[in-house]
Amino acid sequence: MSNDAVNKVVVELSVVLGSTEMPIKQLLKMGRGAVIDLNATHEDDCWIYANGELIGRGEIMMVGEKIGVSISEMMR
Secondary structure (H helix, E strand, O other), X not given: OOHHXXXXXXXXXXXXXXXXXXXXXXXXXXOOOOOOOOOOOOOOEEEEEEOOEEEEEEEEEEEOOEEEEEEEEEOO
């Protein structure tokens, strides 16, 4: 497989830190910049998904002014 073929592979990554429940009515009222309280803090583990499948666990970290994820465990 050439590098060109590898560069064309698309993988959707998602990082989940926490969750919450709210009525759709409340969600629709939210505007840009709205804050949603989660049941987690920045110190809690996050879950890493690739194409919707759980692949690992990690920790949220700051990289300069950006937010990053340090992978602490890979799932099988």
